[in-house]
Amino acid sequence: MINNAEAWRILDDADLIYSEAEVQAAITTLAAAISARFKDTTPLLLSVMGGAVVFTGQILPRLYFPLDFDYVHATRYGKTTRGGELEWIVGPRESVAGRSVLLLDDILDEGHTLAAIRSRLLAMGAAEVACAVLTEKHTGQSKPIRADFVGLVLPNRYVFGCGMDVEGAWRNLPAIYAMKDGQT
Ligand SMILES: O=P(O)(O)OC[C@H]1O[C@H](OP(=O)(O)OP(=O)(O)O)[C@H](O)[C@@H]1O
Numbered sequence: 001m002i003n004n005a006e007a008w009r010i011l012d013d014a015d016l017i018y019s020e021a022e023v024q025a026a027i028t029t030l031a032a033a034i035s036a037r038f039k040d041t042t043p044l045l046l047s048v049m050g051g052a053v054v055f056t057g058q059i060l061p062r063l064y065f066p067l068d069f070d071y072v073h074a075t076r077y078g079k080t081t082r083g084g085e086l087e088w089i090v091g092p093r094e095s096v097a098g099r100s101v102l103l104l105d106d107i108l109d110e111g112h113t114l115a116a117i118r119s120r121l122l123a124m125g126a127a128e129v130a131c132a133v134l135t136e137k138h139t140g141q142s143k144p145i146r147a148d149f150v151g152l153v154l155p156n157r158y159v160f161g162c163g164m165d166v167e168g169a170w171r172n173l174p175a176i177y178a179m180k181d182g183q184t
């Protein structure tokens with residue numbers, strides 16, 4: 001991980017994109033939309049670790065329907081700000097067969113992570129796979145997947161906070177920041 005001084009420098013230089021209050025309002029709105037869609041379904045919620053940890057913890061108590069909960073762990077950015085090959089750390093368990101699955105993640109960026117997870121779940125027999133993301137980045141490029149539920153739209157910059165890390169740091173911030181242009 002980057003050192004303490006570097007982490008503070010990145011935060012000092014960053015631009016606030018969404019305040020904590022805006023994030024909380026978006027999660028409340030998302031929770032209502034997801035609850036309306038799944039109230040008769042009892043889906044399996046799968047949190048995509050580690051970035052989804054904050055979003056998952058904040059949205060779960062606002063979801064008003066019976067659900068099963070589990071997680072997968074996959075990464076393709078590691079401690080960098082550029083995506084690479086997807087590395088599986090914990091895959092889905094066999095119990096997804098026949099289930100309606102809702103993936104929760106912090107960010108849909110280029111879309112390769114959620115697309116790969118969805119493919120693997122469908123290959124394991126999941127009946128349907130929907131995606132809810134706290135944020136989606138407007139990359140200007142086509143993506144291999146669409147999210148069914150999107151909380152907040154992001155500019156095409158490297159962001160951090162609310163579960164999203166910059167070189168391992170600052171997942172714990174309650175608001176969302178963008179790194180100063182040219183810093184990545
Ligand atoms: O749409 P994509 O371009 O594929 O990027 C999105 C993914 O990138 C981040 O994960 P990361 O690989 O950084 O691992 P992390 O969850 O441990 O931060 C994030 O949590 C998403 O899962």
Ligand code: HPA
Nearest residue numbers: 109157158159160164165
């Ligand atoms: O902009 C980002 N920030 C943090 N993590 C990410 N994973 C994909 N894109 C990003």
